[in-house]
Amino acid sequence: MRFNGLDLNLLVALDALMSERNLTAAARSINLSQPAMSAAVARLRTFFQDELFTIAGREFIPTPRAESLAPALRDALLHVQLSIISREPFEPAQSDRRFKVILSDYVALVFFEKVVERAAREAPAVSFEFRPPGDDTDDLLRRGDVDLLILPEVFASNTHPRAGLFDDVHVCVGCTSNKQLEEPFTFERYMSMGHVVVKFGNVRRPGIEEWYLLEYGHKRRIDVVVHGFSMIPPMVSGNERIGTMPLRLAQHFAKTIPLQIVELPLPLLLPFTEAVQWPALHNSDPASLWIRELLFKEASHMISPPGAAEPHMHRISTGPDPLTCDRRT
Structure with a gap:
């Protein structure tokens, strides 16, 4: 034509x-x-x-x-x-649609695993393809080459629709034998210890806590860089290194790995929200509407971030705010 x-x-x-x-x-x-x-x-x-x-x-x-x-x-x-x-109605029970989702190992383990289980009950032939966070997410969304992107809302693009899913907080983790995590666990001690940190994509985008520290002009000692949160617990096991990761995932690994979980001595690092984004052109797509509704239903069962008074966590005494007192201009 x-x-x-x-x-x-x-x-x-x-x-x-x-x-x-x-x-x-x-x-x-x-x-x-x-x-x-x-x-x-x-x-x-x-x-x-x-x-x-x-x-x-x-x-x-x-x-x-x-x-x-x-x-x-x-x-x-x-x-x-x-x-x-593709304007015909989406019938989950008859569909063999494959949804392409960009998400971290953290989101896969604490949240999306439950979405897959729910989808299997409603749409047994539907499948999923997980992709790690990278550097071209905006382009993939614009082109419609992925269906969903799940990431901290602070990193979400303003050019695509998004909605919040659940909240979490960051914590510090180390081996149960790590005596340096005993109280008082101060900001100075946190910064002086060897860290295992996560960086994403080819440009090595830092996690929220690294972005936060750099924003306030602080540089910690980094011993090991990994590409997923699930690699932190094994890297701190049996040594005195520490890592920073979401509490929900730390609790997940603490069931099988001797992991000590403590509050971060970073007073201004607030709870964060995991959000979902999708291509703007998929706003009215029946399949996209269905999978998003599935996400929202599962997210509604996610309780608020557990407090610092969990049995295996202790509250940290930090004294004066170390960041606001020492911010570089």
Whole structure:
């Protein structure tokens, strides 16, 4: 079909090339032969009077013109998909939809595991694909390449819809044999000890507590950097290192690992909210509405963050606020 001289099928080919950055993979993704995809590239170059891609090895590198076309092209194809092709009602019991979800190991263990169990009862053929937090989440949401992104609300984008799910607090964890965690566990001692910290994605985005410390001009001693919260408990076991992680996950691991959990001596580090985001174009998509409702139902059963008076936690005496007294300008 042509529209103002452009074969609209070529837009599907261009979108595939922008996504895959490889001729063979792009052709396979839209069921074209490699010669047919090569011909589509030639026709696209002629129509737009631009090379659109340069080739480096087997990778197609988009030109500035192709990059400028990509957002509007993807939005247009998603509108067609969601508004015209996929408008039939979503029937969970009959669906074999696979939901792609970006989330941390923390969220998977303390929350989404229950969502999967609930989904299995309502929609036994529905499946899930988990992806770790990365550096391109905004682009994946914009392109509709993922269905859900779950992350601390403080890091959420303002360009996509979002809703809060549940709250938690950060705590300090160490081995039960770690005598340095005995009271009084001060800010100075916390900063001087060896830390196991989590950093996300290729750019190594810090966790909330690291962002908080850097914001106030403090740098702690980091012994080990890991890519998931679930790696912290084994890394502090049997030694004097400590880690900072969400309380719900710390309590999860304390059932099987000798883990001591104490309050953080960071008075201004408030409870945080885990939120869910989804592509704006999925706002009215029946499948997206169903999975979001499932999340909200499960989140309603999450009690408020447990207080510091748990049997295996002790309250920390910090004295004057170490951050507000020593903030760098």
